[in-house]
Amino acid sequence: MSRSTILSIEDIGKNFAGFHALSGVNLQVGENSVHALIGPNGAGKSTLLNVVSGHLAPSAGRVMFQGRSICGRPPHETARRGVARSFQITSIFAGFSVFENVQMALLAQHGLCTRMFRPAAPMLRDEALALLQLVRLDGQAERIAGELAAGDRKRLEFAIAMAGRPKVMLLDEPTAGMSPDERAIVIHLIRSINRERGVAVLFTEHDIEMVFAIADRITVLHQGSCIADGAPAAVRADRRVQEVYLGEDDDEDAALH
Ligand SMILES: Nc1ncnc2c1ncn2[C@@H]1O[C@H](COP(=O)(O)OP(=O)(O)OP(=O)(O)O)[C@@H](O)[C@H]1O
Ligand SMILES: [Mg+2]
Incomplete structure (x- = not known):
């Protein structure tokens, strides 16, 4: 092909x-x-x-x-x-939830700063959920990112990388x-x-x-x-x-x- x-x-x-x-x-x-x-x-x-x-x-x-x-x-x-070069330096915020981590990555992608985090959050909810579904982490959206096992942490890193499209x-x-x-x-x-x-x-x-x-x-x-x-x-x-x-x-x- x-x-x-x-x-x-x-x-x-x-x-x-x-x-x-x-x-x-x-x-x-x-x-x-x-x-x-x-x-x-x-x-x-x-x-x-x-x-x-x-x-x-x-x-x-x-x-x-x-x-x-x-x-x-x-x-x-x-x-x-x-062209994304990923995973050398992990961009995970350990104290935030899995879901918030993906939301923040989406905010960055949309050019919004964290000051706008609260108002913008609902808007990005569906997109964040779709990314968590993509990496099969939707069942752990509310977990604190720093507590994830290595494999799940990698899933989150993929979701964050994918937020940059x-x-x-x-x-x-x-x-x-x-x-x-x-x-x-x-x-x-x-x-x-x-x-x-x-x-x-x-x-x-x-x-x-x-x-x-x-x-x-x-x-x-x-x-x-x-x-x-x-x-x-x-x-x-x-x-x-x-x-x-x-x-x-x-x-x-x-x-x-
Ligand atoms: N900044 C540098 N200065 C000098 N030599 C370097 C530098 N970076 C890499 N090299 C050399 O270039 C060669 C290729 O290194 P590279 O790290 O790209 O290999 P690699 O295929 O990724 O190996 P590995 O499977 O171990 O990760 C090696 O001999 C390495 O020592
Ligand atoms: Mg190498």
Whole structure:
């Protein structure tokens, strides 16, 4: 199935004091697609996401979002245009309820300040509830956010991120530090947000089976270069990918299980 491209990473290079963290990286994220960026530690995944979000300037190449260059734009402007880099710094207000947290995120999105919180609150009620339903937290709307378990906290973070109405979400290891069960919940949540809201997702994840379970497309980085890019089945069968992940080349069993 061909999709039109919403985010195009073109020939990106990034040097740190002469060290080539990224070299000639090309990657196209299709509209509405879930795109995984995988590779061993130090491959350049976080660096690439930081270049896309505007947190790092590339040494070469450009990033196009909906046909316009977003290179050199500050992160808040890139976010405002619809490319959200989430979950590095949690924006949850621990002393407020789950519902209030989402309402405040919506207020910020609508350009209203907290002074207007009370009058504006009813207006945003339906929207906040819809977001809580999206992340399946509507049953816990009145709970204090600081008391949520890790998986539920992640759900709230997704609802807050979605309040900004992103068109693309950049997620750097969204399941880091979670148990396998929590990880599976979050990965499937990413899938349902993508399906229900049509948000494209570019994410990194070390659990390869999770990646193969939900990604429409996978790009593999190794030492700053792209070594494979394509549909999950093709990437799984790719010999170089198997070498990088398993350190074997011609063993018939050296598939990514
Ligand atoms: N600010 C920096 N200054 C110098 N070197 C850096 C900087 N940021 C990253 N690097 C180097 O660039 C390379 C890529 O790092 P990056 O964090 O992008 O890898 P990664 O694929 O995200 O790895 P991980 O899976 O461990 O998160 C690494 O060798 C890292 O040490
Ligand atoms: Mg990283």
